[in-house]
Amino acid sequence: MIELTEEMASAINSSFPDGLSMLVGTASKAGMPDMAYKGSTLAFDADHLAFWERSHGQTLRNLAENPQVCLIYRNPATRFSLKIFGVAELLKDGPVRQQIMDRTVEFELSRDPERKGIAVLIRIDRILQAGQVVQAR
Secondary structure: OOOOOOHHHHHHHHOOOOOOOEEEEOOOOOOOOOEEEEOEEEEEOOOOOEEOOOOHHHHHHHHOOOOOEEEEEEEEEOEEEEEEEEEEEEEEEOOHHHHHHHHOOOOHOOOOOOOEEEEEEEEEEEEOOOOEEEEOO
């Protein structure tokens, strides 16, 4: 069962303001990896993360081909870290897209004035801390 703890959700939700944008790893259908910082990453609910994909770049192309994703959070000051694995869903419209956009940090939205971004909703399948699985679906 997956249920983000308050500590996990708080760390994720404050990552951008704390200067600790989360790192998102994706791979193409052929397996070519890519990593990108996503400042809009947020804890959407107890078992989902989300981010606003405004760049329409390699991350989006990879997720369209292969929804498997890995996210890394690390705070060197507190030594708190998370590695989160999941499956992404791309939302181009609808109420969940709107909810994610409404919760996205203003700095990220200001870089997408026409709101052409795509909401990415990630079902969390596994959470690791210090190399150990602490939660799994």
